[in-house]
Amino acid sequence: MSNSNRQFRLAARPQGLLAPGDLQFVETPIPPVADGQALARVRYLSMDPTMRIWMADVPQYMPPVAFGDVMRCLGLAEVMESRHSRYKKGDKLVGLTGLQDYLFIDGTENRPYQKVPPVPFMSDTAFLGVLGVTGLTAYFGMMDIAKPQPGETLVVSAAAGATGSIAGQIGKIHGCRVVGIAGGSEKCKWLTDGLGFDAGIDYKRSDWKNQLAAATPKGIDINFENVGGEIMNATLARMNLHGRVVLCGLISGYTKEQPSLASFGTVLIKRLRIQGFIISDYADKFAEGISQLGKWKAFGKLKDRETIVEGLEKVPDAINMLFTGGNIGKLIVKL
Amino acid sequence: MSNSNRQFRLAARPQGLLAPGDLQFVETPIPPVADGQALARVRYLSMDPTMRIWMADVPQYMPPVAFGDVMRCLGLAEVMESRHSRYKKGDKLVGLTGLQDYLFIDGTENRPYQKVPPVPFMSDTAFLGVLGVTGLTAYFGMMDIAKPQPGETLVVSAAAGATGSIAGQIGKIHGCRVVGIAGGSEKCKWLTDGLGFDAGIDYKRSDWKNQLAAATPKGIDINFENVGGEIMNATLARMNLHGRVVLCGLISGYTKEQPSLASFGTVLIKRLRIQGFIISDYADKFAEGISQLGKWKAFGKLKDRETIVEGLEKVPDAINMLFTGGNIGKLIVKL
Numbered sequence: 001m002s003n004s005n006r007q008f009r010l011a012a013r014p015q016g017l018l019a020p021g022d023l024q025f026v027e028t029p030i031p032p033v034a035d036g037q038a039l040a041r042v043r044y045l046s047m048d049p050t051m052r053i054w055m056a057d058v059p060q061y062m063p064p065v066a067f068g069d070v071m072r073c074l075g076l077a078e079v080m081e082s083r084h085s086r087y088k089k090g091d092k093l094v095g096l097t098g099l100q101d102y103l104f105i106d107g108t109e110n111r112p113y114q115k116v117p118p119v120p121f122m123s124d125t126a127f128l129g130v131l132g133v134t135g136l137t138a139y140f141g142m143m144d145i146a147k148p149q150p151g152e153t154l155v156v157s158a159a160a161g162a163t164g165s166i167a168g169q170i171g172k173i174h175g176c177r178v179v180g181i182a183g184g185s186e187k188c189k190w191l192t193d194g195l196g197f198d199a200g201i202d203y204k205r206s207d208w209k210n211q212l213a214a215a216t217p218k219g220i221d222i223n224f225e226n227v228g229g230e231i232m233n234a235t236l237a238r239m240n241l242h243g244r245v246v247l248c249g250l251i252s253g254y255t256k257e258q259p260s261l262a263s264f265g266t267v268l269i270k271r272l273r274i275q276g277f278i279i280s281d282y283a284d285k286f287a288e289g290i291s292q293l294g295k296w297k298a299f300g301k302l303k304d305r306e307t308i309v310e311g312l313e314k315v316p317d318a319i320n321m322l323f324t325g326g327n328i329g330k331l332i333v334k335l
Numbered sequence: 336m337s338n339s340n341r342q343f344r345l346a347a348r349p350q351g352l353l354a355p356g357d358l359q360f361v362e363t364p365i366p367p368v369a370d371g372q373a374l375a376r377v378r379y380l381s382m383d384p385t386m387r388i389w390m391a392d393v394p395q396y397m398p399p400v401a402f403g404d405v406m407r408c409l410g411l412a413e414v415m416e417s418r419h420s421r422y423k424k425g426d427k428l429v430g431l432t433g434l435q436d437y438l439f440i441d442g443t444e445n446r447p448y449q450k451v452p453p454v455p456f457m458s459d460t461a462f463l464g465v466l467g468v469t470g471l472t473a474y475f476g477m478m479d480i481a482k483p484q485p486g487e488t489l490v491v492s493a494a495a496g497a498t499g500s501i502a503g504q505i506g507k508i509h510g511c512r513v514v515g516i517a518g519g520s521e522k523c524k525w526l527t528d529g530l531g532f533d534a535g536i537d538y539k540r541s542d543w544k545n546q547l548a549a550a551t552p553k554g555i556d557i558n559f560e561n562v563g564g565e566i567m568n569a570t571l572a573r574m575n576l577h578g579r580v581v582l583c584g585l586i587s588g589y590t591k592e593q594p595s596l597a598s599f600g601t602v603l604i605k606r607l608r609i610q611g612f613i614i615s616d617y618a619d620k621f622a623e624g625i626s627q628l629g630k631w632k633a634f635g636k637l638k639d640r641e642t643i644v645e646g647l648e649k650v651p652d653a654i655n656m657l658f659t660g661g662n663i664g665k666l667i668v669k670l
Contacts, residue, residue: 061604228599242616247603262599264563267611268582269396274609276602281577 005030006312008099010065013057016255017320022055023071023099025313036107038084040077042097046128047309047318047331048074048162052254061278070098073315074133076116076124077103092116094127099315101335119294129162129330130297130304131290137279138166138224139289141246142174144282145275146222150175153216155235158226158251159200160187161322162304162330166293167224167248168197169302176222179215181208181231183325190328195303209234219243228252228262236266245274255323305329340365341647343434345400348392351590352655357390358406358434360648371442373419375412377432381463382644382653382666383409383497387589396613405433408650409468411451411459412438427451429462434650436670449621454629464497464665465632465639466625472614473501473559474624476581477509479617480610481557485510488551490570493561493586494535495522496657497639497665501628502559502583503532504637511557514550516543516566518660525663530638544569554578562587563597571601580609590658640664 004027011024033039054065054072065072075097079087084105087093093113097103105113116127129135141163142148154171158164159180168191171178179199180191188200199215201208212234219240225232228250236245267274282289296302307327309318312335321327339362346359368374389400389407400407410432414422419440422428428448432438440448451462464470476498483489489506493499494515503526506513514534515526523535534550536543547569554575560567563585571580602609617624631637642662644653647670656662 059601059604061606232599247599250600250603253598253600262597263588264567264582264597264609264611265585265588266394267609268585268613269394269611271396271611271613271616272609273611274599274602274607276599276604276606276608278603278606281606 003030004028005100005102005104007101008071008312008315010055010067010069010071012067014052014055014255017323018055018316020316023316030102030104033081033083035083036085038079038082038087038105040079040087040091040093040097040103040105042075042077042101042103042335043092044076044125044128045097045099045312045315045333045335046074046076046132046134047315047322047327047333048134049249049251049254049322051319052323056254061280070100072096073099074128075103076128077113086112092124094132099312101312122294122297125306125330125332126297126304128332129306130166130302131293133279134162134330135166135293135304136282136286136289137163137248138170139293140279140282140285141224141248141277142167142170145246145277146224146244148174148176148222151177152221153177153179153218154222154224155179155181155212155216155220155238156224156226157181157231157235158249159191159197160328161226163248164224164226165191165195165329166302166304169195171222171224172196173296173301177216177218179212181212181227181235187328190305194305203231213238222246224248226251233262236262236270236272239266239270239272241270243270243272245272247274247276251323307331309333311335338365339363340435340437340439342436343406343647343650345390345402345404345406347402349387349390349590352658353390353651355651358651365437365439368416368418370418371420373414373417373422373440375414375422375428375432375438375440377410377412377436377438377670378427379411379460379463380432380434380647380650380668380670381409381411381467381469382650382657382662382668383469384584384586384589384657386654387658391589396615405435407431408434409463410438411463412448421447427459429467434647436647457629457632460641460665460667461632461639463667464641465501465637466628468614469497469665470501470628470639471617471621471624472498472583473505474628475614475617475620476559476583476612477502477505480581480612481559481579483509483511483557486512487556488512488514488553489557489559490514490516490547490551490555490573491559491561492516492566492570493584494526494532495663496561498583499559499561500526500530500664501637501639504530504631506557506559507531508631508636512551512553514547516547516562516570522663525640529640538566548573557581559583560585564588568597571597571605571607574601574605574607576605578605578607580607582609582611586658642666644668646670
């Protein structure tokens, strides 16, 4: 075990994609573990679009990361040494580990880290993806807000991403016609051939809006929206009366100075219901969600995929991959 | 009784406000009333912002009015002669009378006209306003979508209009802090001194956003939105987490080529629920709404006000008044 800790600290608020220097790579000594403290080695880091929001000085659902602070990040860490009553050596913990090699638990944390249960045939990384925050986001967005009914048409944007791919499959489990929007033929092929979506629309093709129309002959009842902007506008334009929009993300705007704008006119004329949604509001119900997602996965009804990048130093590039479409499924950095 | 009928027919789709010639003033002979038909004299015409939508060739909730057709309009008409089993002479009818002196009921109508019940101390025009479509819009938007709770803060835009003034009073009946946004000090004074709103914000004052902030110290829980654009954006910016938006109208955009745009970012971060809403969806429940509105009005809990313009030929100017802020309360043209 090293006695120094490599960390990424926030040094500048990015303009657009992350640039070198926005995150400062530093090495700090690890203090000895005292009573009530624990030290854990970070094994996996979860790359999530919301990290880009946390880096920006804009109104948001948690405080923006301050300059000089270790960059906030979800991850999975293994306890190496513990003098904390809650944790013992070997425990695998999920929570906000930060972008660093070691998580030092000093006992002042507001919320405990969640222990990964030993589930046969389930990889640890599943607890960052399909059984983690991204899977839970899909679960509660679909089950609590969209409430899909058999025969309805569901359109998911960023459909080949960690959340979109699960949301679409939950739609299939409930008997929906499911159309995914993603960038590139490989992703679209995975949606249909790998996950059983009824159609995959490649928004990089010039005729994608016609394809979306052809794939939704009965209009759209539910939009699980992760992207915003032009993709959202095209989807809203095909919504049926009284359709529901689960507003889960607006990733197309996260790297822009000016957010993607939209007209509320369609919302009015079509009497749509739009519900903005952040997974942290469902923290009290995570156990229910993990249990159901785990059953679906165990019975082969839910497939997940990961894109693994190796090495802490690759994190800035990995974050940018989320916005340039580089990953399929859950993007994870392995340390 | 004249044997000719003056009508406004749609001749051109307006750009911006109505211009002379958009509505063509014609005189047509009235055919004799045959079996199954009836003739009614239009007494009052209801001026509603949605008329401007009906005149435009844009996606909407009813077919746009076709060129050459009598312009669609809600009104109140009195039966002069009837050989129709449903109607008898002297009946007062509310429904789509069109912009004309006489309503000729030829028996092919999809929906019957509603008879105005004889209610003591209630003017006929109330059935176009507080007990008509505008009152019902406020009623169902508040009761079915907003569901106001005591102590919540409600902000209503176009608050001195026919719908907004009723929506705000329904908020007061339910114990809300009610803040209305309107144009001009006269309207704002009426909101507070006449209707009991807690504050009236004059959006024509340069410091109106500061006033809105001062009037909503606990943020905003419910937005009953009639206007859109800059006024809606300023309201959304002060919404509390999990706030509700009743999207009833976007009048600021009806006379523009480009609709007012907004960012869905606030909707996501604040987990707002936005529900688009058109009163025609509630047609089956109108009796319930009229009954409750009538009780509130009879017990003095609901005050209404009318701006009356006289003469069919004044209709184009009256429609424009809706968009230039010329009316307080319900705008009606008396024939």
